[in-house]
Amino acid sequence: MNLPGLENIDTPLILAPMEGITDTVFRRLCLSEGADAGISEFISSEAIIRNVEKSLRKMDAAHDAELRWVQIFGNNPVSVAEAAKVAEENGAHIIDLNFGCPVRKVVSKGNGAALLQNLPLMQEIAAATVKAVKIPVTAKTRLGWNLQSIVVHEAAQRLQDAGIRVLTIHGRTRAQQYGGIADWQPIAEVKAAAKIPIIVNGDISSPEKAMAALEMTHADGIMIGRAAIGNPWIFGQIRAALQNKDIPEITIGYKISTCRRHLAESILLKGERRAVVEMRKQYSQYFKGMVGFKPFKAELMAALSVDEVAGIFLKISEHYSN
Structure with missing residues (x-):
């Protein structure tokens, strides 16, 4: 092109x-x-x-x-x-x-x-x-x-x-x-x-x-x-x-680490409060199709600090690893 x-x-x-x-x-x-x-x-x-x-x-x-x-x-x-x-x-x-x-x-x-x-x-x-x-x-x-x-x-x-x-x-x-x-x-x-x-x-x-x-x-x-x-x-x-290669599977761990990176870089650009709030529009898609995610989504939508979000990510990781 x-x-x-x-x-x-x-x-x-x-x-x-x-x-x-x-x-x-x-x-x-x-x-x-x-x-x-x-x-x-x-x-x-x-x-x-x-x-x-x-x-x-x-x-x-x-x-x-x-x-x-x-x-x-x-x-x-x-x-x-x-x-x-x-x-x-x-x-x-x-x-x-x-x-x-x-x-x-x-x-x-x-x-x-x-x-x-x-x-x-x-x-x-x-x-x-x-x-x-x-x-x-x-x-x-x-x-x-x-x-x-x-x-x-x-x-x-x-x-x-x-x-x-x-x-x-x-x-x-x-x-x-x-x-x-x-x-x-x-x-x-x-x-x-x-x-x-x-x-x-x-x-x-x-x-x-x-x-x-x-x-x-x-x-x-x-x-x-x-x-x-x-x-x-x-x-x-x-x-x-x-390229006729195997399509990589995206694990829950990789989704969470990508979410963390997305949020961390947004905080550097926009500040913590704004970045945490703006990330809300992304969570439904990041974790789309995951059975039982609704309670975690509600928590993420209410979170106001990066520490709160980090704690919720930890709970998500533990829940879906079991």
């Missing part, structure tokens, strides 16, 4: 940008578990050019990775291009444009997946950004606004014409949000016609699904989002499957 840091990697495995999830610590964790790259939480173009501190912190956080891939959203070609220049000047290696976020507060302002209703503007934003920076520009989008408006084929052509280097497609419409089942067939059709690399995204939650997605779409890479939450080792498991 013709992107910095990914040139010699067959079928790159990429952590999707997720607001409130893919902070520095989580990206580092996924990279250590086999992800080839991770994209920053999305950042408003308007906030970047207005120097909003929170947004600038997100951009700076992207610099902790070897490959600095910064995602920007907006609906004004001038603002998005200017924000991309700021990101480039601050050390970004790749700019990703968000044309797929389905969240109401984003879409209601004409951003993210709303641009699937205005493909000429989407193309204009992409072209302006490509022209504004020297680094590669990629994009992420969906199949269309709804099932009656599958426009990804035209969107892909327009983005390719605008100079987008790589396109990621999530196999749902905006109306579907994250419900139903991702449809990879339109992605296969785009891939067959495209002259740029296509990355498949949506419902890739296991090595088996990753192999099925690649078989159907012949995509050049895989992007994983929600399936990586509390499950960072999914990248290593998929890589093993791609």
Whole structure:
């Protein structure tokens, strides 16, 4: 794939940008578990050019990775291009444009997946950004606004014409949000016609699904989002499957040690109280499917200090070792 840091990697495995999830610590964790790259939480173009501190912190956080891939959203070609220049000047290696976020507060302002209703503007934003920076520009989008408006084929052509280097497609419409089942067939059709690399995204939650997605779409890479939450080792498991190796089994001991590392690094970045509270959104996924975990989950959700969490981890370890 013709992107910095990914040139010699067959079928790159990429952590999707997720607001409130893919902070520095989580990206580092996924990279250590086999992800080839991770994209920053999305950042408003308007906030970047207005120097909003929170947004600038997100951009700076992207610099902790070897490959600095910064995602920007907006609906004004001038603002998005200017924000991309700021990101480039601050050390970004790749700019990703968000044309797929389905969240109401984003879409209601004409951003993210709303641009699937205005493909000429989407193309204009992409072209302006490509022209504004020297680094590669990629994009992420969906199949269309709804099932009656599958426009990804035209969107892909327009983005390719605008100079987008790589396109990621999530196999749902905006109306579907994250419900139903991702449809990879339109992605296969785009891939067959495209002259740029296509990355498949949506419902890739296991090595088996990753192999099925690649078989159907012949995509050049895989992007994983929600399936990586509390499950960072999914990248290593998929890589093993791609290489026809045994898929590593994740023990309860390894889950706990990974959780501890995640929390410890979050504390260094955010402070104890905030890190302990923010980790709550991860626990259900880290220990998903474990019979009898509900009481431990309740304790973890109530814990306010690292010492409390450490004590609960010890009880979990003892309980499942017996």
